Amino acid sequence: MSRGARDYQVDEAENTRYVAIFVDGERSAHAVVRATGTVEEAFTRELRWGPSDLLSRVADEPGWTAHELDVPLANRRLAELVHSVRNAEHNSGLTEFSYYAAFQGSDSICDIDQSYMLIRLLGPLREEQYDGYGTWSFTDKLDRLNSGRDWTHEAIQVSASEAAHLKSECDRELAENYAHHLLTEDGAPSAVVRVPLWPEPKFGEEAFTGDGQWRSSDLLSRLPEQVPETEWARVVEHMAALVRRRHAEFTGDYAVFRRPIDVLDLESAEEVVREPATEHRHTLRLLDYRMPDRRMAEFRARVFLRQAQRRAEPVDGHYYFAVFTTVEDVWDADAAIAVLRCPAAGTVRWERFERESAWVRASRSRWDHHLPIGRAEVERITRRLAAAEDPR
Structure with a gap:
């Protein structure tokens, strides 16, 4: 269910102050507090405003700090919080496509119906926009946003169901x-x-x-x-x-x-x-696969990758992924440059294989390709990576 922009945006208001609560170890604010007189509300990781007592708890909570905000910075902190929560929700590695909704500004990024473009990522350097009729075409919108060229616009990750809603709305407008x-x-x-x-x-x-x-x-x-x-x-x-x-x-x-x-x-x-x-x-x-067309080779590899995502099964409570620098390499397990894993249930927390029985905290890079793998492939690839690190 979408909410109105004013449910997220903060405004200039007499006797209202805004405070960001940060918790050690978290990159974005834990909450943004809005206090008007004796009434206190907080925008939390549930992505909505609600009654709050956070300000009175700061002094007693280890690792908590409070920062006063003006209105522009409060809106910025809200946007960062939305990005953080949504990125975590849609970073499992098992979604066939990563979808993004683009907006004219940060003040409406949680009202999905205010987005003006639906984007999907096919790989690190390939993105497409939805054109209606079930068709997609090239765009560089995310690249422009990430590089700062479209600095006044915003994009957030959205779920497959939210993407289906935006596609339906686009089709409805074309039909009308x-x-x-x-x-x-x-x-x-x-x-x-x-x-x-x-x-x-x-x-x-x-x-x-x-x-x-x-x-x-x-x-x-x-x-x-x-x-x-x-x-x-x-x-x-x-x-x-x-x-x-x-x-x-x-x-x-x-x-x-x-x-x-x-x-x-x-x-x-x-x-x-x-x-x-x-x-x-x-x-x-399709075109003859023997023709020297790299695009067709990349397409076949992407289909194979999505097949593996649909069939992935956890191994001892984790999903494991072989990491490749180019999508064509996903056919060859020996070309994997790393192995990542995340819990099969609960909060997504990524770890990278370092050596035998040792996994370190990591992030899932958007520049690589991640192939879900089973127990046999995990053992084979980690054994090779460990041997390559062994100086003996």
């Missing part, structure tokens, strides 16, 4: 703001055409013909007869048919999907097979 028309040729789909329902010079007719892009078009205007509008569900089905027709000429392996319309998002493939089996009802032909 565009008229969609299905074009056929000799009984086969040839294009989907959309026309904006608001007349502005910079927006005009666009067509989707199966290559993943909407392009400026005059197909509809050149037809001698008017083509009726069609409902949203048929639009997406027609787009999927166009993608399948375009891929029919390819000669490589087959990507397997759960639903027919999932072919609109290649990254949603559940596996890649040389030849489809009877149970593989929805498939899409």
Whole structure:
């Protein structure tokens, strides 16, 4: 359930003071306290305001410190707290995609419906934005945020269910703001055409013909007869048919999907097979894997990685991950540069293998690729890493 921005933002108010409570060992504030007269409230790691007695407890709690804040800094501390909690919630290593919602500023980052862009990470250097219709395209928004180029904007990690909500909202807006028309040729789909329902010079007719892009078009205007509008569900089905027709000429392996319309998002493939089996009802032909196209090799490796994430099982109460610097290396356990683990239940706390029976506190780098592994792979890789560290 989303909340209004004012539930999170702090405002200038007479006789109101803001205080951040820090606890030793925590990078972000443990809580932000708002005190107006004798009324005290705190914004905590539950990400909401509630009654508080934290200020009276500071002196008696070892490791607690209190810092007075002005309004801009209080809002900054709130944003940092939200980032900290959400990053911890969505840092298990077992999610197929890392999703982010982008906002115009930090004052509304917990009202999901105020975000203007849904982003997913496919790897350390590859991010995509949701374009509606089940399709995604390249963006560098997170890179711009992390580098400070879009310093007034914010992005927070969101759950898969929150991402599904934002996708649904994006699709709803497209369905409301565009008229969609299905074009056929000799009984086969040839294009989907959309026309904006608001007349502005910079927006005009666009067509989707199966290559993943909407392009400026005059197909509809050149037809001698008017083509009726069609409902949203048929639009997406027609787009999927166009993608399948375009891929029919390819000669490589087959990507397997759960639903027919999932072919609109290649990254949603559940596996890649040389030849489809009877149970593989929805498939899409790929480029020949022997062609010198690194993008296809990376795609196959990402599908393999997500397969492993779905099948991961804990080993003695922990999930274990082999760490690789490039996604293509996930096929080769001997290419792993480290092994990480985190508890299968409770708070996510990452540790890195250092030597036999020794694990040290670590973080999960967004620049690496993490493959869930079982007991045999854990023993094999850690044995190799320990031998490489042994000076004898």
